[in-house]
Amino acid sequence: MLYVVGLKPRAIKDLASIPKQDASRIADALERLADNLCGDVKRLSNFTPEYRLRVGSYRVLFEICGNQEIVVYRVIHRREAYR
DSSP, X not given: OBOEEEEOHHHHHHHHHSOHHHHHHHHHXXXXXXXXXXXXXXXXXXXXXXXEEEETTEXXXXXXXXXXXXEEEEEEEXXXXXX
């Protein structure tokens, strides 16, 4: 199943502050995520947003809205992701 990936303004701001090499890896991971949730995806318990994608030392926090839409809320370093 193919998904449409949308980024919230805060996620875009997060990506702009990340080094270019890491941001490029995250962009590639988001493209793979759109193809049937490929990648290191885990459902989080007792946390909002409900899912995370691990890309190196960064975490992409997102939710699945409806049947075919992924909304990315944050892209942050792992030490700050779950506070």
